[in-house]
Amino acid sequence: MSTLAALARLRAVHTGAAQRLATVRHCHLSERPMVLIPLRLAGEAAAPLAAMAGTDPARPRLLVVPQPRDRDLRFAFAAELAEILLPYIEGLQKATETVERRGAEPFERCVDAPQVIVPNRSAVAFVQLLGRSTRFRRAEGEYAVHPSVPVLGRWLTFLAQRAQYPGSASLLAATEAMSLHWATGQSALEDANLASLMGWIDPPPGMTGAEAAREAEDPLVWPPAGPATDPGFDSEVLAPAIRAYAETRSDRAAARVGEAVRSQLEPTWRLMWRAVGLLGALPAGPGVAARWEGDRASFTGFAAQLAEGGPPQPKRDGAVGAASRLARMERAQASYDAQRAYDDPLVMAGHRLTGEAFTGTVLAADPDHAEGEGRGRKLRPLLTVRTSDPVRLAAGTRLGTPERRGQQAEVVEITGGHVTLKIVKGMGRGRTASPGSVPEVGERVCYAALTDEYQPPASLPAPEDTPWTHGGPPPEHVPAVEEPDEEEWA
């Protein structure tokens, strides 16, 4: 954690109100996101108990499994969730745009993509498990399920894999999205509780954030945002209701379970939309659209895979796939960090504090400075910047700058509060620097040793980050003979 973020937390404690950690929004926010709040039966790996879902805050859909241990009811739940999620996803596949590329075929990309927002990290993990437990199901044979179930499973898996990709906004955890933009006066551990996090950021009138956060810890006032339910609720309300249903299988008993879980879900539903509203009120950072383009391309590619009848995503990555995936993820993370810094002076300030970035005023500029002779002559404009930031950069370090994205400079030397650097890229190809490409004396500038060179393959179908068409098809899933039994969603 940066000293800046730590200081923001201290200020939050002191003032009783959350503090901004960003001046712009760093995640894409869809015009029509789908909020999904899944609940799981305690003690079970992936037995759904209920879910609240929808794109309209005024019209949540409630799904209930009145007896979560009943396999048929669980798959009925999955089919019902498919009824909500699949039309949303399929509707977004219709409108496409043609993307031209240099040296390659143009391709079609959906103009929008699904965005599912869940309360927290555990809900993301649950989405992944739900995907895992449904994508291999079959619509015929002994353990037949509704044909929409395996399709749902693949989309849930797609979303969960995207969620691991730095900067993707296809599946967001509300607590993480909010924590990226606000610092509270409590620990990161407590921030994982959506109600208490929202208490700090948006307390009800007449309450400080600190007070609201404390109140939010009472499960009777604010039921947990799932997927785990409150143990007290389980024993006092849910267990008797499920037992009554198991005994009678009546509609009345099912409705009783439904009302019980509704009471747990509704407060979170409202919180989720408040979070969406607060995020929406922030102006989007410049890099957001480009990252969302990556999500759209990935979505387009996966939809095509599915349409072509590709196999379900494999259970595990191959070893080679996993290793190269890790490397790609690291680069993507570095790139995402850099983009946020270049988009947001408050994020950049964190890097200035560690000495990897600095701001200052141009003291001297030599825009015509060149290195080499004759044909080897290279234009290398020189700049001297005065700064009071604690710069910790070695000579030769590559720098980028938010003022002129695409430009690159190199540290020549640092003495006292003066940094001399030369511009090595992004000042035109002529004998002299193109107009405006070299900062003038007196200009405020910022340079940072953060590289944003990694371009996600925008044109290719990437279920997570991996373009399958490039990396070869994933290992075909060969179902084991006893699988239906073994795989029974018990």
Add this chain to the structure above:
Amino acid sequence: MDRLDELRGPVPPRPHDARAIAALAANPGCARRAVLDAAGIDKDATATHLGFPAPFGQSPFAITRGNVFEALVKESGCAELLRLLREILGLPIPLASYTDLGDVGGNPSAHLRHSHTRRLLDRAARDGDDAGTLYDHPLLRLDIAGHTSYLEPDVVAFRLGGRFHIVEIKSFSVIDGQAEPDKVAAAARQAAVYVLALRDTLEELGHDPARVSHDVVLVCPENFANRPAATLVDVRRELAVLRRQLARMTRVGAIVDALEPGLTFDLVPDAGGAPTRPVADLREAVRGVGARYAPDCLSTCDLCFFCRDEAASEGSTDLLGRQVRDALGGVATVAEALGLADGSLIPDEGQEEIARLLRLADRMYAEVS
């Protein structure tokens, strides 16, 4: 250790189960916890009486699921478990038998049951034959700061080729070879407690304690079915942590000696067991032993809400977690850190660096937000 009894009051010491013992290692720097645990004080009751009941509860669904899975694994003389053990420990198929150590008859005391376990384990350790034997329901014993805790595991010990393995049955699922890391970690910590207790028992009997393997067998349901699968988990690290913490607890004497004479956490229960101690009085007593609150306490210690409240009223930076505290270079209070940041406080010696950083952060925050 009558001073410890005095601290606890006229109630029997709370026996530690493996989970509680494993949790002892969670916040080793906390004197408050060390003293309360060493004295066998019921921290949950203490926290409740202080008005800060612990936020821990277990869902009846989770309990049922755990019991059902354990029953399944142990069905018909642990048939399923034996199959798994043969696989994972490479035992030839016919060689394995089952002994129920809980089968003592009547309603024996823990002491009797433990002696029975000892006797049979002793015999097994002397026995030269190589056949695998499963010992169900052993009752182990571990001494903690002078108090004996009996450990009643849902765990069994398996002997193969002269070596014993602890088997731990857990009902969280392993899906595609992965389980929730916190759950695996908690299971490993608990299993380490059993390994230690079993090693102590063998050692007392004059056998080599190293005959208890540090590889424990973790049995969990696999994927989405109830079918159990076994994995070997190396608990050497957990054992080392546990040993260190237990050694610390035997040294708790030094902390206890430094406590004010007459200090007690006695809840003064009435005839029905309800506490009658004035709350303010108890609060003073608890505050008499220094705590070291960290957000991790929220999942490991019954007193967490009390200690958090105390840390908040002191304006301690501990409240915000280790990461923040590290970023603040260990500055202890929010007021001090903010004072250094806005320059209203002169840094102490050794604080110059963090003060400079905080002032800079403060300036930047004002400049860009």
